Amino acid sequence: MNGAHKREFKDQLFEQFARIGKSVANGHRLEILELLAQAPRTVEDLAREAGLSVANASQHLQVLRRCNVVSVKRNGLYAYYGLASEDVLTLCRVLRRLGEKHLAEVQRLVDAYLTSRQRLEPISCEELLRRIREKAVWVLDVRPRQEYEAGHIAGARSIPLAELKARLKEIPRRKQIVAYCRGPYCVFADEAVAVLSSRGYRAVRLREGFPEWKSRHLPVEAGPGVP
Amino acid sequence: MNGAHKREFKDQLFEQFARIGKSVANGHRLEILELLAQAPRTVEDLAREAGLSVANASQHLQVLRRCNVVSVKRNGLYAYYGLASEDVLTLCRVLRRLGEKHLAEVQRLVDAYLTSRQRLEPISCEELLRRIREKAVWVLDVRPRQEYEAGHIAGARSIPLAELKARLKEIPRRKQIVAYCRGPYCVFADEAVAVLSSRGYRAVRLREGFPEWKSRHLPVEAGPGVP
DNA sequence: CGATTATTCAATAGAATACTTGAGCATTTG
DNA sequence: CAAATGCTCAAGTATTCTATTGAATAATCG
Numbered sequence: 001m002n003g004a005h006k007r008e009f010k011d012q013l014f015e016q017f018a019r020i021g022k023s024v025a026n027g028h029r030l031e032i033l034e035l036l037a038q039a040p041r042t043v044e045d046l047a048r049e050a051g052l053s054v055a056n057a058s059q060h061l062q063v064l065r066r067c068n069v070v071s072v073k074r075n076g077l078y079a080y081y082g083l084a085s086e087d088v089l090t091l092c093r094v095l096r097r098l099g100e101k102h103l104a105e106v107q108r109l110v111d112a113y114l115t116s117r118q119r120l121e122p123i124s125c126e127e128l129l130r131r132i133r134e135k136a137v138w139v140l141d142v143r144p145r146q147e148y149e150a151g152h153i154a155g156a157r158s159i160p161l162a163e164l165k166a167r168l169k170e171i172p173r174r175k176q177i178v179a180y181c182r183g184p185y186c187v188f189a190d191e192a193v194a195v196l197s198s199r200g201y202r203a204v205r206l207r208e209g210f211p212e213w214k215s216r217h218l219p220v221e222a223g224p225g226v227p
Numbered sequence: 228m229n230g231a232h233k234r235e236f237k238d239q240l241f242e243q244f245a246r247i248g249k250s251v252a253n254g255h256r257l258e259i260l261e262l263l264a265q266a267p268r269t270v271e272d273l274a275r276e277a278g279l280s281v282a283n284a285s286q287h288l289q290v291l292r293r294c295n296v297v298s299v300k301r302n303g304l305y306a307y308y309g310l311a312s313e314d315v316l317t318l319c320r321v322l323r324r325l326g327e328k329h330l331a332e333v334q335r336l337v338d339a340y341l342t343s344r345q346r347l348e349p350i351s352c353e354e355l356l357r358r359i360r361e362k363a364v365w366v367l368d369v370r371p372r373q374e375y376e377a378g379h380i381a382g383a384r385s386i387p388l389a390e391l392k393a394r395l396k397e398i399p400r401r402k403q404i405v406a407y408c409r410g411p412y413c414v415f416a417d418e419a420v421a422v423l424s425s426r427g428y429r430a431v432r433l434r435e436g437f438p439e440w441k442s443r444h445l446p447v448e449a450g451p452g453v454p
Numbered sequence: 455c456g457a458t459t460a461t462t463c464a465a466t467a468g469a470a471t472a473c474t475t476g477a478g479c480a481t482t483t484g
Numbered sequence: 485c486a487a488a489t490g491c492t493c494a495a496g497t498a499t500t501c502t503a504t505t506g507a508a509t510a511a512t513c514g
Contacts, residue, residue: 014254
């Protein structure tokens with residue numbers, strides 16, 4: 001292989017890898033991937049949750065599909081999109097770590113939007129696991145039911161944030177409550193902790209979300225769970 | 228935090244993480260990062276090695292610098308660029324794994340440009356480490372000297388590919404030779420193995436390159452090494 | 455100091471991307 | 485079968501990205 005061929009090979013190879021880079025070079029696509037990390041979804045659901053028009057969401061999904069980072073399964077009228085592999089999540093997580101580490105703007109945003117009270121003492125996955133084993137904790141999944149059913153921390157109960165105030169009586173007063181949601185920047189758990197704390201429950205949030213828990217191969221379940 | 232604020236927060240946060248994505252959304256930038264993973268370099272060196280004009284390379288470096296994935300240290304007339312952190316390498320590696328897994332084009336390129344003979348039985352880092360401990364192998368770094376000096380596999384000798392034919396007599400005839408270079412898609416080691424094999428040496432290549440070896444915390448050295 | 459060198463900057467043209475609108479297609483429902 | 489639904493596609497426009505050119509800057513050398 002001579003110089004010109006080497007150049008051509010390298011250029012084409014790096015261009016291919018850059019295609020994967022391009023797929024995560026847009027905020028809306030990152031949000032779509034984060035949503036898909038919770039549970040497969042239809043285009044309409046994704047569009048609504050990410051604040052996009054359906055056509056626009058569909059286009060972003062096509063971009064992701066063209067480099068096979070998402071998969072699609074058609075079922076009747078609906079197209080269910082999902083992540084193509086666990087590696088896609090890894091990519092998003094590395095991106096997040098780099099952002100936290102190297103972009104001052106990220107810290108600024110967190111400081112600006114999340115009040116310090118909301119960020120009080122979250123616990124880690126390891127700590128939660130320890131407390132679950134000691135049966136010293138009541139684990140609460142505050143994501144939408146669909147996401148809970150697609151997979152949740154083993155033993156966790158589901159009370160979507162929207163229903164929380166109406167279902168307080170299901171929650172034990174004595175035990176410590178650990179609420180979790182989609183990930184470290186999702187505010188569902190923060191808001192749940194705020195509601196519970198103000199009602200006198202002992203509640204904290206899990207720092208991470210379900211995808212992180214799962215990717216560490218900690219115990220998970222799927223399905224409707226306990227009532 | 229109400230709905231509109233949530234939306235704003237999410238949009239801005241994901242946009243920040245997407246900035247990191249944008250930094251790896253271009254083949255030339257990926258090549259630059261791969262080069263920087265070997266050793267810090269000046270703009271001119273990078274431009275030459277990546278086949279770019281100096282101004283263009285400089286612009287790409289500015290893009291990388293704006294999101295702090297590369298660092299720069301000025302020394303007299305020269306600006307030495309380097310990777311900002313180990314995480315940047317992780318990002319590149321995840322991108323590569325996803326590309327290999329999900330883009331058929333990558334396999335097609337490898338098949339088209341690398342002859343099967345060049346890809347014969349590379350050995351893994353673990354295997355190499357085992358053989359080094361048994362002193363059953365002579366490890367050869369065929370990267371440019373500058374990269375060798377910035378860091379190499381502990382005990383490896385440096386013979387840059389360009390000098391290999393002239394320095395064959397330094398290489399032992401009896402021992403097995405393991406040549407390594409920048410990474411799995413770098414052809415330096417392939418070509419070295421081809422040269423050595425045709426001269427009757429027993430030579431194979433390491434599947435990975437030095438950055439992968441280092442990131443696994445296997446033994447490394449830096450400096451001029453043994454003569 | 456003026457010339458040289460390495461790098462960056464500014465301006466530009468052309469390519470690619472993002473979002474909207476409205477139409478089109480396939481499947482299901484009444 | 486017609487209407488409704490969920491999704492995709494095509495076209496148009498605004499924006500962003502890329503590479504080139506030539507000038508500007510800044511450190512070094514004679």
